Amino acid sequence: MPDEKKKILKITNLKQYFPLKEKGKFVKANDGIDIDIYEGETLGLVGESGCGKSTFGRTILELYPQTDGQTMYYGRTLDEMAPEYMKKTINDLPNLRTKYQELVKKREEAEAAFAGLKEGDEKTASVHAAMLEAQKREKAALNDIANIFGGFITVKDTAPAQKAYLAVYEEALKLRDLEKKRMIADSELEDQKYLEKEGSKKANVASAEAALAAIDKEMAEVNEKLVGLHAEIAKLREQYKDDPEFQKYEAYLDEGIDLARLNDKEMRELRSDLQLIFQDPYSSLNPRMTVGQIIGEGMASHDYIKKKSPRLQDKIVETMEMCGLAPYFIHRFPHQFSGGQRQRIGIARALSTDPKFVICDEAVSALDVSIQSQIINLLQDLKEQKNLTYLFITHDLSVVKYISDRIGVMYLGNIVELAESQELFDHPTHPYTEALLSAIPTTNEEREIVMLEGDIPSPVNPPKGCKFHTRCKYCTEECTMITPELKEVRPGHFAACHHLLNLED
Numbered sequence: 001m002p003d004e005k006k007k008i009l010k011i012t013n014l015k016q017y018f019p020l021k022e023k024g025k026f027v028k029a030n031d032g033i034d035i036d037i038y039e040g041e042t043l044g045l046v047g048e049s050g051c052g053k054s055t056f057g058r059t060i061l062e063l064y065p066q067t068d069g070q071t072m073y074y075g076r077t078l079d080e081m082a083p084e085y086m087k088k089t090i091n092d093l094p095n096l097r098t099k100y101q102e103l104v105k106k107r108e109e110a111e112a113a114f115a116g117l118k119e120g121d122e123k124t125a126s127v128h129a130a131m132l133e134a135q136k137r138e139k140a141a142l143n144d145i146a147n148i149f150g151g152f153i154t155v156k157d158t159a160p161a162q163k164a165y166l167a168v169y170e171e172a173l174k175l176r177d178l179e180k181k182r183m184i185a186d187s188e189l190e191d192q193k194y195l196e197k198e199g200s201k202k203a204n205v206a207s208a209e210a211a212l213a214a215i216d217k218e219m220a221e222v223n224e225k226l227v228g229l230h231a232e233i234a235k236l237r238e239q240y241k242d243d244p245e246f247q248k249y250e251a252y253l254d255e256g257i258d259l260a261r262l263n264d265k266e267m268r269e270l271r272s273d274l275q276l277i278f279q280d281p282y283s284s285l286n287p288r289m290t291v292g293q294i295i296g297e298g299m300a301s302h303d304y305i306k307k308k309s310p311r312l313q314d315k316i317v318e319t320m321e322m323c324g325l326a327p328y329f330i331h332r333f334p335h336q337f338s339g340g341q342r343q344r345i346g347i348a349r350a351l352s353t354d355p356k357f358v359i360c361d362e363a364v365s366a367l368d369v370s371i372q373s374q375i376i377n378l379l380q381d382l383k384e385q386k387n388l389t390y391l392f393i394t395h396d397l398s399v400v401k402y403i404s405d406r407i408g409v410m411y412l413g414n415i416v417e418l419a420e421s422q423e424l425f426d427h428p429t430h431p432y433t434e435a436l437l438s439a440i441p442t443t444n445e446e447r448e449i450v451m452l453e454g455d456i457p458s459p460v461n462p463p464k465g466c467k468f469h470t471r472c473k474y475c476t477e478e479c480t481m482i483t484p485e486l487k488e489v490r491p492g493h494f495a496a497c498h499h500l501l502n503l504e505d
Contacts, residue, residue: 005038005039005040006074007037007072008037008038008039008074008356008357009037009060009073009357010037010070010072010074011033011036011060012070012072012139013032013033014032014034014070015031015033015069016059016066020460028459029052029055029056029413030052030056031052032413032414033069034415034486035415035418037391039387040383040387041406042390042404042406043408044400044403044408044421045391045400045408045410046396046409047409047410048395051410051412051413054279054393057391058361060259062259062267065260066260070258070260072147072254072256072258073258073270074255075270075274075357077257078255079175081176081269081270083261083263083266084263085258085262087169089144089148089149090148093145096144097153099141100138100141100142100145100153103141106134106138107131107137110127110130113127114127114130114131124481124482125465125481125482128482128483143254144261146252147252149161150237150249150251152236154243154249160236164229164236165233171225174222175223178222180303181215183304187304188208188212190311191208191310192207198310257270272353272355273356273357274355274356275350275351275353275358276361277346277360279362279365280366282334282339282342286334290330290331290332291325291329291331291333291334292313292330295345295348295349295352296316297349298349299312304353304354319348319352320348322385323345323347323382324344325348329341339366339367340371340374343364347363347382354386356388359390360379361393363375363379364394365395376402376403379403390403397437397440401425404421406420407419407424411467411468412459412462413459413467415494416433416496416497417432417494418493418494418495419492419494420492420493423493424493427493429489429490431472431474431499432468434450434501438450457470463480465481466482466484466497468497474499476498476499479498479499482498484498
């Protein structure tokens with residue numbers, strides 16, 4: 001993906017472990033995933049059933065609380081969101097810095113232990129795993145602090161920076177509250193304009209305009225204060241412009257929102273930005289609600305429009321028509337529709353809050369082949385109209401090739417290969433990807449089918465080293481001991497394997 005593309009999500013070391021009844025045992029559904037998702041793209045995610053694709057999607061949305069790692073969202077800034085974790089980090093900076101220094105020491109010790117091993121040492125796998133974990137923990141702690149503070153993590157006297165950042169946080173809180181009030185006031189103004197257009201005597205456009213103008217004035221004042229406070233922080237930074245250690249950590253500054261650190265109330269506010277289209281169009285719709293109620297529920301919940309607004313029905317019908325549903329469906333119940341129509345209702349519900357990022361979780365796998373193409377074409381059209389970003393989860397490689405800009409291949413909770421769609425099909429470099437592609441039905445009798453022997457290992461106790469080595473025909477001793485890292489092997493093409501394929505092409 002080109003560098004000029006703006007990231008909408010940056011996911012680092014994401015883990016999702018589900019505890020079992022037996023103490024100390026976990027199902028490692030996602031086990032350290034690193035991936036960037038860019039604004040306006042469709043990222044396909046493929047793999048066998050049970051590899052953790054759907055869990056990954058739901059963990060991003062915090063429907064499952066993230067076990068470990070970081071998920072940075074760039075649809076809003078820290079000033080717009082003013083998350084509570086920002087205030088906690090500011091207040092606890094000295095302690096966090098001490099803990100980070102301890103993790104740096106542990107990482108150095110782990111790297112020294114691995115470097116000191118002799119070839120063929122039976123401890124290689126466990127020591128290497130411990131080193132990777134120490135590196136990831138240090139990086140996670142660094143991100144938590146330096147994303148907000150940058151180089152101030154190296155300064156002994158943090159009081160001036162803490163004071164300035166707390167002032168920014170307080171003004172950002174005011175701005176967030178005013179943004180909510182403005183959304184409600186703007187909706188009220190649209191209601192009054194609608195009533196006036198309909199000739200209602202209850203219309204009072206002037207009053208609604210005055211209320212909105214007052215909020216806008218207050219927001220302008222708060223924004224002006226924020227600009228001044230950020231200028232003050234910039235001056236503090238200027239004092240350390242010649243300090244190489246300070247400048248080193250400045251590179252970690254990040255305006256994104258860490259979804260994993262938000263509380264329930266804050267995450268609920270972001271639900272309008274991040275939506276999900278479910279796999280099953282039958283069980284995902286409430287059978288006791290009409291189509292209008294299903295689609296309008298999200299609009300009202302997120303203050304886009306009041307439940308009793310005179311515009312509500314028009315807005316619902318507009319969303320329905322956008323998704324290929326006739327207006328007269330509005331008072332019907334889900335059981336009165338076909339599978340394809342129900343999935344359109346699910347899509348309309350997801351888009352009712354004007355999201356920026358949508359996860360399509362096997363959105364066409366439960367539909368007839370003839371209907372699948374219609375839904376995929378609808379998703380493509382909506383993506384262009386609304387500038388949406390998709391994470392398209394599926395096990396159907398022919399579908400994912402058609403809709404995706406990039407494709408990630410997942411095996412047992414890890415991304416093993418990531419590349420642009422055509423590049424992945426032309427040059428599969430991981431043995432698992434090679435096997436998946438060879439399984440696509442074709443009329444070409446000369447094509448060799450790569451058979452995968454054995455069953456998928458248990459995610460409770462995955463193999464050491466490369467998780468795929470138990471089924472890989474290219475496996476060597478190195479594969480059983482060293483976990484391969486996801487590295488760029490061709491321009492924009494990443495793979496995690498010790499024995500990469502097709503590089504000579």
